[in-house]
Every structure is written in structure tokens, then in C-alpha cells.
Amino acid sequence: MKIFSYGMDQLTINELKLAGFTVVTQNVLPEPSQTQGQMLMVTSEQVPVSGLSELRQGYPNSSILYIYRQKGVRSYQAIHMLCESLGIFFIPPRATSSAIVEKLRYILEDEHEERGNLVGFFGSGPGIGCTSIAKLFARRIAAAGQRVILLGLDLYDPGFDRKTAISLDRLRPRMTGKMLQAADFESLVKQEGYAYLPGNFDYLSVQDYQEEEIEYLLTQAAGNADVVVADFGSIPESAAWYVGMQKTALRMMVTHPKHEYRLQPLMELAGHMDLHPQDFQWIINRSNVEEMSSPKNLALRFGSEILLELPYYQPFQDSLPLGKRELQQVDDKVHALLVSLGMAPEARKKGIFQ
Secondary structure (H helix, E strand, O other): OEEEEEOOOHHHHHHHHHOOOEEEEEOOOOOHHHHOOOEEEEEOOOOOHHHHHHHHHHOOOOEEEEEOOOOOOOOOHHHHHHHHHHOOEEEOOOOOHHHHHHHHHHHOOOOOOOOOOEEEEEEOOOOOOHHHHHHHHHHHHHHOOOOEEEEEOOOOOOOOOOOOOOOHHHHHHHHHOOOOOHHHHHOOEEEOOEEEEOOOOOHHHHHHOOHHHHHHHHHHHHOOOOEEEEEEEOOOOOHHHHHHHHHOOEEEEEEOHHHHHHHHHHHHHHHOOOOOHHHEEEEEOOOOOOOOOOHHHHHHHHOOEEEEEOOOOOOOOOOOOOOHHHHHHHHHHHHHHHHHOOOOOOOEEOOEEO
């Protein structure tokens, strides 16, 4: 199938061609007879939302992929709904080129499994413990014999108490210029068996980060570690959060029943990126704090699986003070995680694969 592209940037077109797609670049909308049985890919900069109905009528026998470019967390749900009603495939703002490739593969039912090594941690709200639990998993994955890099990608919180010689904002010029080397990852902070890149200390630059920079960092880190753990934080309006949702092989949502009202819009937002509640593993932090709804009821309501429940701890320094039983539970989950990434064999216990 040919893809007729109107309004897409050349870098994305190159990525599509590298992925094996036949892309025909257009300066104007092609004739409907040309795209019959093919795909038409257009951006909102070339075809406004008001022109979608007319576009669908003009190309009744073509698949249409609409790439909406206006950024904003709340501005595009209605546009997505309109596209669904018109039979038009939708790509939300901040989508990376790799996300567009995956969407095309999904549309064309192209079976292409790419097993990654990126584990992403997302929080349902600031202070929920996303960074602490990402560090816990990084530590236990390293203890299982894997080379681990932990990336602090919560652009609103560096996740570290003091400024270090290397951090996300200090590494950013090398990300922008696509000049990262193995030496950059070797110079990361050594912490409890893993290499750690503290996050962004320059708060004024939060909105300046670009999706391509974050995607490049993740790709380079993946080639320098067995497992990359990334703390994407709890605030969706950042380039890192969006890229993390698109790129991670496993998505961990750190939450608590009291955040039920937060989870609803977060799951709706993930839905616009073709993600569903079953695509997330939930970690219930402070599970022993009394709430009206239980963790189990919360998970049943949304249709997600609970990976782990951790109790509330008094203020601690950097590592959660887990007991022996809790640590064994974490290690069991870490082993399951490594099995799913193809990095550990299934363990047989009493005749049952674990």
C-alpha cells in the first residue's frame, strides 16, 4: 500500500521509508483516483478540523490518517471523536515518528514485534512515590545481574537532593546535537548497583524539551544497558511523559485509591495513544493507608492489573526500607519483568512455571 503524505516533515517521511513503507510526498492534495485503495496521511496544519468531513467525502475509498499537531492535554478529545465518527485514523499531538510507524503497522495489520528493554514509571500525581519506586526496581533489577540505567525524566522534579556534575539538563546539548556517546552513560551517577541520570534541575526549560530529544536519549540508553528504567513523573504536559507512553515496553503506574479521580483522565489520555488500562501494571503505594475504596476495587473498575502493593513508610532518605517479605515480593515481580523482556528464563516451582 502506498502512503500519500501531505504536510509531513521530511524527517518523519525518512523514518517511514526506513521502516519499509512506500511514501509519496505531496505538495497539494492528490486526486482521489490516485489514492483509491491507498492511504492518505495529512496534518492539521494542511487540513483544518473543519475540513475533515469534506476530506472524508472526497476520498471515500482511501484510508485516511489525520495527524493533529495542536499541543495541549485537553484540546483534542473532541477531534479524536470526530475522526472516529468519520472513519479516519487519528494521531494525537506530540506523537513521535516511531509512534506513527507503529500506528501504520497497526492499521495495515503488519505483524512486527519489537521487544524493547525500556521500563517506564508514571505517577498518578506529584508526591505519590514514582521516583522512589523506580529506584527500587532499578536496584533490584541490578541485583539480579543486569546492567541498569535509570533515567530521571520527570522534567518538573530532578529526583535528587543535590546538583550533580551530570544531569538531564546538563546532558541536553548533547541530546539536541545527537552526539551522545558510550562515555556519557559511563559517567552517570553510580547508585546502589545501577547508573543514574538525575533529572532536570532547570525548571525554566521544562516546556522547551522536544519529543525527538527524549526519544534519542532513550534509544541511546537502550544500547548501553540491559534494562533502562525511566521515571517519567506525574505531569502529562511534558515531552518526556508523552514519549514515555509511546516508547516503553512495560508501563508501571504508581498510584493509590485516593487518586481515583486522577486516574480517570490519565487513562482517557492514554486511550488517545492507543493504550488501554490493560497496557499498564499498577503499583499501589501506601496501600495500608485507609481509603473508602480498596486497591482491588480500584483495579476492577479500570480493568488494570495490580503488580504490587507497598505499605506507607515514614520519611526515608533514598531507598524504601522494605522488610524481607516485601523485598521477596519485589524480586518475584522483577523476575517476571525480566522474563517478559526475554532476559531471564521462566522459573519452575513445584511443577508450575512462575
